[in-house]
Amino acid sequence: MVSGDRSDSLATSVGPLRLRNPVLTASGTFGYGQEMASFFDVAKLGGIVTKTVTMRPRPGNPTPRIAETPAGMLNSIGLQNVGLDGFLRDKLPYLAALDTVVVVSIMASTAEEFGELAGELRVEGVDAIELNLSCPNVSYGDGGQHVMFAHAPELTEAAVAAARAASDRPIVAKLGPDVPDIAALGAAAQRGGADALCVMNTVPGMVIDTAAKRPVLARGSGGLSGPAVRPIGVRLVYQLCAALSLPVVGVGGISTAEDALQYLMAGAHAVQVGTASFVRPTAAHDVLHGLQEYLQDEGSSVEALIGAAQRKGESNG
Amino acid sequence: MSARLQECTVAANREVAPGHALVTLESGIGAAAEPGQFVQVSLDGVAGAFLPRPFSFHRAADDQFQLLLRSVGPGTAAIVATRPGERLTVLGPLGRGFELQRAIASGGSLTLVGGGVGVPPLHHVADFVRAGGAGSEVTGAKIDALVGAATAELLLAVDDLRAIDVDVRVSTDDGSAGHHGLVTELLHDELGAAGGADGRGRRPGCVLACGPHPMLRAVAKICRHSDVPCQVAMEEPMACGYGVCLGCAIPAAAAPDRYLLLCKDGPVFDAEQVAW
Numbered sequence: 001m002v003s004g005d006r007s008d009s010l011a012t013s014v015g016p017l018r019l020r021n022p023v024l025t026a027s028g029t030f031g032y033g034q035e036m037a038s039f040f041d042v043a044k045l046g047g048i049v050t051k052t053v054t055m056r057p058r059p060g061n062p063t064p065r066i067a068e069t070p071a072g073m074l075n076s077i078g079l080q081n082v083g084l085d086g087f088l089r090d091k092l093p094y095l096a097a098l099d100t101v102v103v104v105s106i107m108a109s110t111a112e113e114f115g116e117l118a119g120e121l122r123v124e125g126v127d128a129i130e131l132n133l134s135c136p137n138v139s140y141g142d143g144g145q146h147v148m149f150a151h152a153p154e155l156t157e158a159a160v161a162a163a164r165a166a167s168d169r170p171i172v173a174k175l176g177p178d179v180p181d182i183a184a185l186g187a188a189a190q191r192g193g194a195d196a197l198c199v200m201n202t203v204p205g206m207v208i209d210t211a212a213k214r215p216v217l218a219r220g221s222g223g224l225s226g227p228a229v230r231p232i233g234v235r236l237v238y239q240l241c242a243a244l245s246l247p248v249v250g251v252g253g254i255s256t257a258e259d260a261l262q263y264l265m266a267g268a269h270a271v272q273v274g275t276a277s278f279v280r281p282t283a284a285h286d287v288l289h290g291l292q293e294y295l296q297d298e299g300s301s302v303e304a305l306i307g308a309a310q311r312k313g314e315s316n317g
Numbered sequence: 318m319s320a321r322l323q324e325c326t327v328a329a330n331r332e333v334a335p336g337h338a339l340v341t342l343e344s345g346i347g348a349a350a351e352p353g354q355f356v357q358v359s360l361d362g363v364a365g366a367f368l369p370r371p372f373s374f375h376r377a378a379d380d381q382f383q384l385l386l387r388s389v390g391p392g393t394a395a396i397v398a399t400r401p402g403e404r405l406t407v408l409g410p411l412g413r414g415f416e417l418q419r420a421i422a423s424g425g426s427l428t429l430v431g432g433g434v435g436v437p438p439l440h441h442v443a444d445f446v447r448a449g450g451a452g453s454e455v456t457g458a459k460i461d462a463l464v465g466a467a468t469a470e471l472l473l474a475v476d477d478l479r480a481i482d483v484d485v486r487v488s489t490d491d492g493s494a495g496h497h498g499l500v501t502e503l504l505h506d507e508l509g510a511a512g513g514a515d516g517r518g519r520r521p522g523c524v525l526a527c528g529p530h531p532m533l534r535a536v537a538k539i540c541r542h543s544d545v546p547c548q549v550a551m552e553e554p555m556a557c558g559y560g561v562c563l564g565c566a567i568p569a570a571a572a573p574d575r576y577l578l579l580c581k582d583g584p585v586f587d588a589e590q591v592a593w
């Protein structure tokens with residue numbers, strides 16, 4: 001169990017957001033918290049990030065939506081969610097009553113709609129907003145003609161700025177991996193007024209069923225997650241932290257404390273556990289427990305470890 | 318939800334047909350299990366089996382439960398190869414099982430239709446009813462089973478079912494036992510006879526089915542034609558198994574863009590809920 005005696009060594013902050021410990025859950029892998037409560041005390045985590053919420057409910061993509069891959073999985077869920085009203089009515093009350101930080105992930109098809117959503121979420125129980133600018137499994141813009149927000153600095157900046165203007169909550173911009181210059185996207189989010197970055201969303205990928213001679217997923221491609229993608233995420237966090245002062249939350253392939261340490265040492269101020277929860281529903285708890293043991297053994301603290309590898313490694317990308 | 322994550326010891330592992338193992342696990346997970354519910358077996362460390370693998374209960378008691386599985390890939394091969402004393406991490410019981418009260422109340426008798434490795438949850442139904450799990454008043458309810466497989470040696474659990482007073486008819490694709498053809502043809506025949514003038518059969522209160530998707534689609538169609546209620550236990554790739562990844566969606570009959578979650582709303586559905 002995670003006891004309180006050394007809790008200070010676990011404390012961290014992500015910009016204005018103070019966290020009891022650096023372990024959060026990744027959007028879309030932990031439901032709205034309540035689904036996980038029978039496995040462990042979810043309030044012990046540093047924070048809970050919700051499944052991405054959109055203005056209106058979304059049914060999600062056609063099936064099949066998932067495929068296993070070596071040390072990971074592809075998903076093409078398509079942001080199936082209960083919509084803003086359903087979230088506020090049915091999901092938020094449970095989260096709001098928990099003694100931990102609640103981060104609501106949101107996604108919209110235009111910058112203005114990001115602003116509207118962020119504005120609607122200025123309610124009790126919402127501690128921060130994560131902007132999902134990088135879901136690979138949906139279309140963008142009104143007619144689907146735009147590229148993903150996190151593929152274009154100007155779209156990223158506009159979406160962040162709209163949310164910033166509408167909300168007094170800390171704003172975290174979630175970026176994706178498939179860009180030539182992650183620092184340019186991070187800088188755009190910073191210009192828009194983001195308090196922190198979250199890196200990374202899933203990596204676009206495809207699996208083909210050779211017997212049927214077609215992609216396994218109904219939508220063709222999907223997003224890769226799990227241990228297979230971890231080195232990609234660690235490198236992106238390392239690059240961002242070398243280039244920018246904005247705090248970063250690291251996510252991608254974390255299933256053990258050792259994995260989380262890699263992200264912290266790359267410069268992340270906190271981490272999120274995603275796909276690992278599907279393999280072991282207690283994964284986030286286990287990562288936290290392992291980190292606590294590590295810090296006790298080392299006589300160290302999270303704050304002392306953040307960016308430790310930056311100071312020793314050459315930033316030769 | 319009362320699902321638990323537990324390390325279970327393999328108490329026994331026996332080959333019951335070529336490539337099929339009946340695995341007995343020591344665990345309290347089965348104590349609250351209802352027929353049609355399932356477990357997720359973690360294979361962390363087995364190459365090519367990153368995600369846990371779902372299996373129906375074949376039999377469940379307070380201190381142990383059984384899985385009957387067919388080796389089709391790395392995950393099932395690893396479980397089939399386990400020896401007594403080895404441990405497996407299991408999450409369960411998960412999902413919604415058969416609504417037995419409703420099934421039996423609506424007519425008194427049950428007809429189970431199982432294809433291939435779809436037999437385990439139906440065996441669990443019969444075992445559960447006979448043990449009084451569905452209420453003492455229906456312990457002796459009439460249960461028929463139609464079991465199909467590719468060949469005679471791949472027919473599963475037939476003797477076990479007969480031993481608990483289930484009337485079993487079998488079919489094989491190659492004609493090596495029973496009806497030469499599909500198990501759905503047996504069902505067609507049963508329901509036809511039940512409705513017919515010869516009075517050979519009694520109309521079942523409910524049909525419970527599990528097997529490959531095309532078989533379930535055919536079963537649902539036959540039952541709809543005969544106006545017999547039908548519940549089906551379905552399969553779909555899963556990740557979490559407990560309702561958060563939204564990966565196991567299947568299209569609902571209600572609307573083309575509405576989905577049911579196999580792991581949470583199912584794996585058992587009323588056949589009318591599903592868009593076939």
Ligand SMILES: Cc1cc2nc3c(=O)[nH]c(=O)nc-3n(C[C@H](O)[C@H](O)[C@H](O)COP(=O)(O)OP(=O)(O)OC[C@H]3O[C@@H](n4cnc5c(N)ncnc54)[C@H](O)[C@@H]3O)c2cc1C
Nearest residue numbers: 370371372373385386387389390391392393437552553584
């Ligand atoms: C709710 C539920 C209950 C289940 N209950 C049982 C059960 O009681 N007994 C049992 O043996 N299986 C059962 N299954 C199927 C079982 O989960 C899969 O066979 C297993 O996940 C395959 O894992 P693998 O790593 O061995 O093979 P994979 O590498 O995942 O698959 C190997 C190949 O076999 C195919 N395949 C997958 N499943 C099946 C299947 N069922 N039959 C034929 N081919 C298949 C795959 O498409 C792939 O081509 C159930 C599935 C679900 C969703």
Ligand SMILES: Cc1cc2nc3c(=O)[nH]c(=O)nc-3n(C[C@H](O)[C@H](O)[C@H](O)COP(=O)(O)O)c2cc1C
Nearest residue numbers: 026027028052075132200201225226252253274275
């Ligand atoms: C099934 C599934 C659903 C996801 N849904 C969302 C989502 O709704 N919003 C989002 O920002 N990210 C979503 N993600 C991405 C994760 O939050 C995370 O960024 C990514 O999976 C990498 O982390 P991991 O390897 O630890 O899973 C989803 C990932 C998976 C596997």
Ligand code: FES
Nearest residue numbers: 558560563565580
């Ligand atoms: S398998 Fe994850 S929601 Fe059903």
